[in-house]
Amino acid sequence: MLTYYIPLKNPRLEPVVAIGSAYSLYHWDLGYNKGTLxxxxxxxxxxxxxxxxxxxxxxxxxxxxxxxxxxxxxxxxRVVRRKLLVMPALTFDILL
Incomplete structure:
Protein backbone atom coordinates (compact mmCIF):
# COMPACT_ATOMS: atom_id res chain seq x y z
CA MET A 1 0.00 0.00 0.00
CA LEU A 2 1.12 3.53 -0.68
CA THR A 3 1.04 5.35 2.65
CA TYR A 4 1.05 9.08 3.34
CA TYR A 5 2.04 10.26 6.80
CA ILE A 6 0.19 13.50 7.61
CA PRO A 7 2.59 15.92 9.32
CA LEU A 8 1.48 17.45 12.64
CA LYS A 9 3.16 19.84 15.05
CA ASN A 10 3.14 17.05 17.65
CA PRO A 11 6.26 14.91 16.97
CA ARG A 12 4.74 11.83 18.71
CA LEU A 13 1.46 11.51 16.73
CA GLU A 14 1.42 10.51 13.08
CA PRO A 15 -1.93 10.18 11.25
CA VAL A 16 -1.74 8.04 8.10
CA VAL A 17 -3.87 7.40 5.02
CA ALA A 18 -3.16 4.64 2.52
CA ILE A 19 -4.39 3.26 -0.79
CA GLY A 20 -3.39 0.06 -2.53
CA SER A 21 -4.54 -3.22 -3.93
CA ALA A 22 -5.53 -6.58 -2.54
CA TYR A 23 -4.93 -9.89 -4.33
CA SER A 24 -6.83 -12.98 -3.19
CA LEU A 25 -5.90 -16.55 -4.05
CA TYR A 26 -8.61 -18.92 -2.79
CA HIS A 27 -8.05 -22.65 -3.27
CA TRP A 28 -11.13 -24.84 -2.90
CA ASP A 29 -11.51 -28.61 -2.78
CA LEU A 30 -14.85 -30.43 -2.54
CA GLY A 31 -13.28 -33.87 -2.83
CA TYR A 32 -14.63 -34.61 -6.30
CA ASN A 33 -13.87 -31.18 -7.76
CA LYS A 34 -11.29 -28.53 -6.96
CA GLY A 35 -9.82 -25.32 -8.29
CA THR A 36 -8.45 -21.90 -7.54
CA LEU A 37 -10.31 -18.60 -7.51
CA ARG A 78 -17.28 -18.20 -8.74
CA VAL A 79 -17.54 -14.72 -7.31
CA VAL A 80 -21.25 -14.09 -6.80
CA ARG A 81 -21.17 -10.64 -5.20
CA ARG A 82 -18.92 -7.98 -3.74
CA LYS A 83 -18.71 -7.06 -0.07
CA LEU A 84 -16.98 -4.20 1.73
CA LEU A 85 -14.58 -5.59 4.33
CA VAL A 86 -13.47 -3.42 7.25
CA MET A 87 -10.61 -4.80 9.34
CA PRO A 88 -8.60 -3.38 12.24
CA ALA A 89 -4.84 -3.71 12.01
CA LEU A 90 -2.04 -3.14 14.49
CA THR A 91 1.10 -1.73 12.91
CA PHE A 92 4.75 -1.82 13.92
CA ASP A 93 7.21 0.07 11.73
CA ILE A 94 10.85 -0.64 12.52
CA LEU A 95 13.50 0.90 10.30
CA LEU A 96 16.84 -0.86 10.43
Missing part, protein backbone atom coordinates in the same frame (compact mmCIF):
# COMPACT_ATOMS: atom_id res chain seq x y z
CA UNK A 38 -8.27 -15.41 -7.90
CA UNK A 39 -9.42 -11.84 -7.33
CA UNK A 40 -7.78 -8.42 -7.56
CA UNK A 41 -9.34 -5.28 -6.08
CA UNK A 42 -8.64 -1.89 -4.51
CA UNK A 43 -8.28 -1.16 -0.83
CA UNK A 44 -7.31 1.63 1.51
CA UNK A 45 -6.95 2.56 5.11
CA UNK A 46 -6.43 5.20 7.74
CA UNK A 47 -5.14 5.30 11.26
CA UNK A 48 -2.87 6.81 13.86
CA UNK A 49 0.69 5.87 14.74
CA UNK A 50 2.62 6.77 17.86
CA UNK A 51 6.18 7.71 17.04
CA UNK A 52 8.61 6.49 19.70
CA UNK A 53 11.74 7.39 17.72
CA UNK A 54 12.76 8.08 14.13
CA UNK A 55 13.17 4.32 13.64
CA UNK A 56 10.14 2.94 15.49
CA UNK A 57 6.41 3.60 15.16
CA UNK A 58 3.40 1.64 16.37
CA UNK A 59 -0.29 2.27 15.90
CA UNK A 60 -3.75 1.12 14.99
CA UNK A 61 -5.28 1.39 11.54
CA UNK A 62 -8.56 0.52 9.88
CA UNK A 63 -8.24 -1.22 6.51
CA UNK A 64 -11.00 -1.19 3.89
CA UNK A 65 -11.13 -3.46 0.88
CA UNK A 66 -13.66 -4.51 -1.73
CA UNK A 67 -13.88 -8.24 -0.94
CA UNK A 68 -15.98 -10.96 -2.51
CA UNK A 69 -18.41 -13.73 -1.65
CA UNK A 70 -17.83 -17.00 -3.52
CA UNK A 71 -20.31 -19.77 -4.24
CA UNK A 72 -20.24 -23.10 -6.07
CA UNK A 73 -22.05 -22.75 -9.42
CA UNK A 74 -22.01 -24.97 -12.52
CA UNK A 75 -19.14 -27.23 -11.36
CA UNK A 76 -16.94 -24.24 -10.49
CA UNK A 77 -16.42 -21.76 -7.65
Missing amino acids: TDFNVGGGMGLNLRFSNDFRAGINVLFTNGFVADYQADDM
Whole structure:
Protein backbone atom coordinates (compact mmCIF):
# COMPACT_ATOMS: atom_id res chain seq x y z
CA MET A 1 0.00 0.00 0.00
CA LEU A 2 1.12 3.53 -0.68
CA THR A 3 1.04 5.35 2.65
CA TYR A 4 1.05 9.08 3.34
CA TYR A 5 2.04 10.26 6.80
CA ILE A 6 0.19 13.50 7.61
CA PRO A 7 2.59 15.92 9.32
CA LEU A 8 1.48 17.45 12.64
CA LYS A 9 3.16 19.84 15.05
CA ASN A 10 3.14 17.05 17.65
CA PRO A 11 6.26 14.91 16.97
CA ARG A 12 4.74 11.83 18.71
CA LEU A 13 1.46 11.51 16.73
CA GLU A 14 1.42 10.51 13.08
CA PRO A 15 -1.93 10.18 11.25
CA VAL A 16 -1.74 8.04 8.10
CA VAL A 17 -3.87 7.40 5.02
CA ALA A 18 -3.16 4.64 2.52
CA ILE A 19 -4.39 3.26 -0.79
CA GLY A 20 -3.39 0.06 -2.53
CA SER A 21 -4.54 -3.22 -3.93
CA ALA A 22 -5.53 -6.58 -2.54
CA TYR A 23 -4.93 -9.89 -4.33
CA SER A 24 -6.83 -12.98 -3.19
CA LEU A 25 -5.90 -16.55 -4.05
CA TYR A 26 -8.61 -18.92 -2.79
CA HIS A 27 -8.05 -22.65 -3.27
CA TRP A 28 -11.13 -24.84 -2.90
CA ASP A 29 -11.51 -28.61 -2.78
CA LEU A 30 -14.85 -30.43 -2.54
CA GLY A 31 -13.28 -33.87 -2.83
CA TYR A 32 -14.63 -34.61 -6.30
CA ASN A 33 -13.87 -31.18 -7.76
CA LYS A 34 -11.29 -28.53 -6.96
CA GLY A 35 -9.82 -25.32 -8.29
CA THR A 36 -8.45 -21.90 -7.54
CA LEU A 37 -10.31 -18.60 -7.51
CA THR A 38 -8.27 -15.41 -7.90
CA ASP A 39 -9.42 -11.84 -7.33
CA PHE A 40 -7.78 -8.42 -7.56
CA ASN A 41 -9.34 -5.28 -6.08
CA VAL A 42 -8.64 -1.89 -4.51
CA GLY A 43 -8.28 -1.16 -0.83
CA GLY A 44 -7.31 1.63 1.51
CA GLY A 45 -6.95 2.56 5.11
CA MET A 46 -6.43 5.20 7.74
CA GLY A 47 -5.14 5.30 11.26
CA LEU A 48 -2.87 6.81 13.86
CA ASN A 49 0.69 5.87 14.74
CA LEU A 50 2.62 6.77 17.86
CA ARG A 51 6.18 7.71 17.04
CA PHE A 52 8.61 6.49 19.70
CA SER A 53 11.74 7.39 17.72
CA ASN A 54 12.76 8.08 14.13
CA ASP A 55 13.17 4.32 13.64
CA PHE A 56 10.14 2.94 15.49
CA ARG A 57 6.41 3.60 15.16
CA ALA A 58 3.40 1.64 16.37
CA GLY A 59 -0.29 2.27 15.90
CA ILE A 60 -3.75 1.12 14.99
CA ASN A 61 -5.28 1.39 11.54
CA VAL A 62 -8.56 0.52 9.88
CA LEU A 63 -8.24 -1.22 6.51
CA PHE A 64 -11.00 -1.19 3.89
CA THR A 65 -11.13 -3.46 0.88
CA ASN A 66 -13.66 -4.51 -1.73
CA GLY A 67 -13.88 -8.24 -0.94
CA PHE A 68 -15.98 -10.96 -2.51
CA VAL A 69 -18.41 -13.73 -1.65
CA ALA A 70 -17.83 -17.00 -3.52
CA ASP A 71 -20.31 -19.77 -4.24
CA TYR A 72 -20.24 -23.10 -6.07
CA GLN A 73 -22.05 -22.75 -9.42
CA ALA A 74 -22.01 -24.97 -12.52
CA ASP A 75 -19.14 -27.23 -11.36
CA ASP A 76 -16.94 -24.24 -10.49
CA MET A 77 -16.42 -21.76 -7.65
CA ARG A 78 -17.28 -18.20 -8.74
CA VAL A 79 -17.54 -14.72 -7.31
CA VAL A 80 -21.25 -14.09 -6.80
CA ARG A 81 -21.17 -10.64 -5.20
CA ARG A 82 -18.92 -7.98 -3.74
CA LYS A 83 -18.71 -7.06 -0.07
CA LEU A 84 -16.98 -4.20 1.73
CA LEU A 85 -14.58 -5.59 4.33
CA VAL A 86 -13.47 -3.42 7.25
CA MET A 87 -10.61 -4.80 9.34
CA PRO A 88 -8.60 -3.38 12.24
CA ALA A 89 -4.84 -3.71 12.01
CA LEU A 90 -2.04 -3.14 14.49
CA THR A 91 1.10 -1.73 12.91
CA PHE A 92 4.75 -1.82 13.92
CA ASP A 93 7.21 0.07 11.73
CA ILE A 94 10.85 -0.64 12.52
CA LEU A 95 13.50 0.90 10.30
CA LEU A 96 16.84 -0.86 10.43
